[in-house]
Amino acid sequence: MRVPKPGSGRKTRRHSRQGIRGDEPGDTTQCPSRRCYKQGKASRDKGRPESIRNRINAVNWCRDLSRTGNAAVSLITDGNSILFIRRNERKDDPWSGNIALPGGFIKPGESPEQAAIRETSEETSIKLSADQIIRRIDPMNTVSNPGVSVYPFIFSVQKFGSYRPGDEVAEIRVIRIADLQFSPSPADYGGSYVYDGWIIWGLTFRILRKYLGIQ
Secondary structure, eight states: OOOOTOOHHHHHHHHHHOOOOOOOOOOOTTSSSSSSHHHHHHHHHHHHHHHHHHHHHHHHHHHHTOOOOOEEEEEOHHHHOEEEEEEEEOTOOOOTTTOOEEEEEOOEEEEEEEHHHHHHHHHHHOOOOOOEEEEOOOOOOOOTTTEEEEEEEEEEEESSOOOOOTTTTEEEEEEEEGGGEEEOOOOETTOOOEEETTTEHHHHHHHHHHHTTTO
């Protein structure tokens, strides 16, 4: 992972396409600590094993400062269909490659609903507002990260307009609820929903079951 130099627009843009936004090593305008810059500078010594560790540590340090440890997601529906995303493959994403709902970690100072709205905009270009929230589901925990509480919000839209995948999203689909086929696999996770090669399982599956009133 290449750490951009401060003020280098070209490298910063290339870095952001890998799914890392804002508070980057070397981006002292966003990160509240000079430690990121120092680690980023040290990491430019190419060819040394410790430089790789420095780069990873610098990114992780910034990430720890920019989020609370909890997350929020948006289930967007017109009553008949739901919007899903397929996440990009990323080593630093615990849900890498999964079919999911738009969402992500809550930043300090944000409410869960503010985080859900912001992440939805960043990942799909869809602009939501708190007035569109029709239901709040109680926080849920993930199996892979049990210490993370995820706050699901149900947003109502009259129709799905334009949307565009953000840096962290490979594909977006709006799927009719009636077209979701239940599968008993994986049994350890209570099953899944399947549609045209997409497998909706894990936390997203559980949120969907809650929304549909299926226990």
